[in-house]
Amino acid sequence: MSSRRIKExxxxxxxxxGNMTALENEHVIALDGIAxxxxxxxxxxxxxxxxxxxxxxxxxxx
Numbered sequence: 852m853s854s855r856r857i858k859e860x861x862x863x864x865x866x867x868x869g870n871m872t873a874l875e876n877e878h879v880i881a882l883d884g885i886a887x888x889x890x891x892x893x894x895x896x897x898x899x900x901x902x903x904x905x906x907x908x909x910x911x912x913x
Contacts, residue, residue, distance in 0.1 A: 854883065 865871045868901055878907050889895065898906075905911045 862871050869876065902911060
């Protein structure tokens with residue numbers, strides 16, 4: 852199970868088990884989600900999706 856697409860190296864290693872890129876071999880079992888929760892006294896009142904992305908990517912650190 853993985854939260855990403857299969858890598859080429861993995862496709863080759865698993866080839867004896869069948870075609871790992873075929874639709875019948877891929878099953879979505881969950882979707883990821885993020886809840887952004889801050890303290891009520893935080894002076895920041897809004898964030899854009901791009902800012903949240905940059906925070907989680909480590910581009911924004913303060």
